[in-house]
Amino acid sequence: MAGKxxxxxxxxxxxNARLVDPASGLDAPGALLTEGEVIADFxxxxxxxxxxxxxxxxxxGGHCLTPGLVDIxxxxxxxxxxxxxxxxxxxxxxxxxGITTMxxxxxxxxxxxxxxxxxxxxxxxxxxxxxxxxxxGAVTKGLEGLALAEMGMLAEAGAVAFTDGVxxxxxxxxxxxxxxxxxxxxxxxxxxxxxSSLAEDxxxxxxxxxxxxxxxxIPRAAEIIxxxxxxxxVEMTGGRIHFAHVSTAEAIEAVGRAKARGLNVTCDTAPPxxxxxxxxxxxxxxxxxxxxxxxxxxxxQAVVDGLKNGTIDAIASDHAPHDEDAKRLPFxxxxxxxxxxxxxxxxxxxxYQNGQMSLTDVLRLLTCAPADLLGLRAGRLEKGLPADxxxxxxxxxxxxxxxxxxxxxxNSPFDGRPxxxxxxxxxxxxxxxxxxxx
Amino acid sequence: xxxGASDTVQFAHRHxxxxxxxxxxxxxxLLDRSESYVEQNRQIDKKKSVLRGRTIINLFFEASTRTRTxxxxxxxxxxxxxxxxxxxxxSIKKGETLIDTAMTLNAMHPDVLVLRHxxxxxxxxxxxxxxxxxxxxxxxxxxxxxxxxxDALTIRRxxxxxxxxxxxxxxxIVHSRVARSNIHLLNTMGxxxxxxxxxxxxxxxxxxxxxxxxxxxxxxxxxxxxxxMLRLQIERMHGNFFPSIRxxxxxxxxxxxxxxxxxxxxxxxHPGPMNRGVEIDSEVADDFGRSxxxxxxxxxxxxxxxxxxxxTLNQPEAEQxxx
Numbered sequence: 129m130a131g132k133x134x135x136x137x138x139x140x141x142x143x144n145a146r147l148v149d150p151a152s153g154l155d156a157p158g159a160l161l162t163e164g165e166v167i168a169d170f171x172x173x174x175x176x177x178x179x180x181x182x183x184x185x186x187x188x189g190g191h192c193l194t195p196g197l198v199d200i201x202x203x204x205x206x207x208x209x210x211x212x213x214x215x216x217x218x219x220x221x222x223x224x225x226g227i228t229t230m231x232x233x234x235x236x237x238x239x240x241x242x243x244x245x246x247x248x249x250x251x252x253x254x255x256x257x258x259x260x261x262x263x264x265g266a267v268t269k270g271l272e273g274l275a276l277a278e279m280g281m282l283a284e285a286g287a288v289a290f291t292d293g294v295x296x297x298x299x300x301x302x303x304x305x306x307x308x309x310x311x312x313x314x315x316x317x318x319x320x321x322x323x324s325s326l327a328e329d330x331x332x333x334x335x336x337x338x339x340x341x342x343x344x345x346i347p348r349a350a351e352i353i354x355x356x357x358x359x360x361x362v363e364m365t366g367g368r369i370h371f372a373h374v375s376t377a378e379a380i381e382a383v384g385r386a387k388a389r390g391l392n393v394t395c396d397t398a399p400p401x402x403x404x405x406x407x408x409x410x411x412x413x414x415x416x417x418x419x420x421x422x423x424x425x426x427x428x429q430a431v432v433d434g435l436k437n438g439t440i441d442a443i444a445s446d447h448a449p450h451d452e453d454a455k456r457l458p459f460x461x462x463x464x465x466x467x468x469x470x471x472x473x474x475x476x477x478x479x480y481q482n483g484q485m486s487l488t489d490v491l492r493l494l495t496c497a498p499a500d501l502l503g504l505r506a507g508r509l510e511k512g513l514p515a516d517x518x519x520x521x522x523x524x525x526x527x528x529x530x531x532x533x534x535x536x537x538x539n540s541p542f543d544g545r546p547x548x549x550x551x552x553x554x555x556x557x558x559x560x561x562x563x564x565x566x
Numbered sequence: 567x568x569x570g571a572s573d574t575v576q577f578a579h580r581h582x583x584x585x586x587x588x589x590x591x592x593x594x595x596l597l598d599r600s601e602s603y604v605e606q607n608r609q610i611d612k613k614k615s616v617l618r619g620r621t622i623i624n625l626f627f628e629a630s631t632r633t634r635t636x637x638x639x640x641x642x643x644x645x646x647x648x649x650x651x652x653x654x655x656x657s658i659k660k661g662e663t664l665i666d667t668a669m670t671l672n673a674m675h676p677d678v679l680v681l682r683h684x685x686x687x688x689x690x691x692x693x694x695x696x697x698x699x700x701x702x703x704x705x706x707x708x709x710x711x712x713x714x715x716x717d718a719l720t721i722r723r724x725x726x727x728x729x730x731x732x733x734x735x736x737x738x739i740v741h742s743r744v745a746r747s748n749i750h751l752l753n754t755m756g757x758x759x760x761x762x763x764x765x766x767x768x769x770x771x772x773x774x775x776x777x778x779x780x781x782x783x784x785x786x787x788x789x790x791x792x793x794x795m796l797r798l799q800i801e802r803m804h805g806n807f808f809p810s811i812r813x814x815x816x817x818x819x820x821x822x823x824x825x826x827x828x829x830x831x832x833x834x835x836h837p838g839p840m841n842r843g844v845e846i847d848s849e850v851a852d853d854f855g856r857s858x859x860x861x862x863x864x865x866x867x868x869x870x871x872x873x874x875x876x877x878t879l880n881q882p883e884a885e886q887x888x889x
Contacts (some may be wrong), residue, residue: 276806277814279809280817309766
């Protein structure tokens with residue numbers, strides 16, 4: 129039911145909805161009107177007298193109508209690794225997950241360290257007309273961690289922030305210069321916080337489970353060291369940093385302390401780090417091989433606390449598709465990463481289901497909070513903003529079956545998990561790009 | 567007339583190691599003295615005999631065309647003997663230390679040693695070891711006092727004053743001795759100084775030297791009277807300070823578009839050598855109405871004549887020096 133970009137959109141009334149807008153704190157029954165590609169009006173009293181002639185009506189059935197989800201960490205694999213995923217397959221999976229804006233990492237082939245790649249991705253995504261795609265530019269040329277990429281010009285071309293993707297900028301002097309240089313243009317650097325010299329030989333979290341399985345461990349300190357180091361560098365350079373997918377208690381504490389001191393430091397995490405722990409690796413289950421690795425229960429609990437108390441600013445899917453050949457290998461040789469676009473919402477909603485957070489608070493972490501981190505015009509209900517919307521039933525129960533997911537690669541760490549929360553309709557720029565019957 | 571006047575002026579320092587520490591009177595004295603040589607240098611007969619019998623040694627440990635030539639001409643026009651020593655021909659190549667070289671030269675009784683060296687503090691070190699006057703012609707990223715003086719002379723001749731002018735120094739500040747000398751001089755003389763560069767090229771704590779820092783050319787150039795461009799000193803850069811020349815030029819190269827936010831009659835300066843298309847657009851560099859780049863070179867000779875003269879005449883008696 130994806131709309132063609134050429135169709136005339138007209139006006140659409142979404143009635144009988146539970147409007148939830150975390151940015152304004154709104155959570156009330158009401159209706160929303162889109163006109164063309166933008167939100168024209170919304171509120172409790174809208175269409176109280178009925179919907180006038182000539183407006184298409186969508187009955188939301190009392191379900192939640194919210195700003196479309198904003199996912200600030202995905203790997204789409206195009207260009208370069210289309211056998212693992214494409215902008216089209218990732219776009220379809222994202223719409224099914226209620227995501228209307230996503231930001232892809234620069235670890236494509238070619239790497240996003242040149243303006244032409246930024247423009248290529250923007251053009252391809254626009255033609256597809258699915259979930260909006262923004263991209264990160266590389267911090268260093270070729271993601272090699274040595275020479276700075278043209279961050280100023282990449283930003284002008286449309287890169288929203290800068291990262292070396294699944295690699296940390298390891299050299300302290302390079303990171304110092306990167307933060308300093310990016311600060312020239314007030315650009316954000318996103319770091320994958322992991323000291324590679326400590327992590328490169330490991331396959332999972334260091335500890336008892338790794339020891340029993342006979343796998344080399346990745347110590348928690350690999351993450352903590354880089355977080356603490358980079359906070360010092362931010363202090364020295366006046367730059368801005370965001371740590372992706374933090375997974376350890378001490379890293380979260382360090383971010384909390386930095387925030388208290390007024391430094392420009394933020395972080396996010398991904399569902400596996402609050403919904404799973406290292407025991408998911410079980411009997412060498414490679415779908416649970418992630419980077420950073422799934423940690424021990426105490427760290428998982430610290431991530432939960434960090435989300436609840438606001439130290440962790442957002443949740444991202446960390447979508448990392450891999451084909452079977454990359455995962456059906458001895459654990460140590462298997463690729464890191466799991467898909468996450470279609471499980472982002474329901475796994476995050478577990479906080480709401482088990483009473484740990486309000487629905488608004490969960491959705492904030494998935495909409496306006498990530499949008500604000502990257503300065504994206506998205507993630508909130510506001511007149512005049514693009515009509516990027518998600519309609520979902522927060523209580524609908526279903527079971528994650530990897531093979532049923534739309535993602536081209538099926539490597540979900542949540543395969544088999546019973547969840548609650550089903551996306552019914554996804555709207556991008558006023559167009560329904562995903563719909564589920566019944 | 568100039569010869570007669572030289573007996574009456576007194577410069578309060580034995581060496582010229584930097585601008586930092588000079589008083590407004592010191593600087594004014596040097597500039598006034600330089601001014602008198604500008605006209606002389608435009609005559610057919612440029613030679614005077616103020617420094618007849620004196621010996622000046624140019625000791626250059628870094629490549630230089632304009633500064634070395636400028637000092638050589640200045641010395642010769644004042645009637646002194648000038649010796650040029652450069653790294654490629656000196657014993658440094660054979661392993662001699664800076665101080666040994668200096669002591670060797672000192673034994674030949676020069677009156678002035680003009681030193682250029684890649685390391686900050688080299689001129690100071692030399693001045694502690696020799697009996698003659700030392701002029702710092704650039705020590706690492708520290709100071710280049712005669713450049714700042716010639717810049718000031720150029721500005722003063724064009725604008726009639728230094729006091730109250732808004733001067734932007736743009737580019738590779740972190741590696742620039744020219745910037746440091748200019749910051750000290752302009753602040754001492756009551757001008758206001760702005761620095762414009764990517765953050766990586768701004769040295770830490772520079773605000774404490776009394777400057778305003780900008781990272782955007784259009785913002786920083788607003789209402790400026792003087793725009794000083796600096797060369798990117800790639801040879802001093804270890805690691806990366808910026809991603810590419812094209813990105814640098816795009817954001818920090820001086821072209822007419824960026825220049826438009828400065829005052830309409832803003833003067834464009836560059837200490838040279840220029841890298842066209844890197845820090846400055848050719849069109850702007852060659853704009854006769856606005857660019858003072860060639861005039862700076864002319865002022866350089868006059869300024870160095872004044873420095874050589876004032877320092878030489880300021881020295882203790884020969885017998886005392888040579889004890």
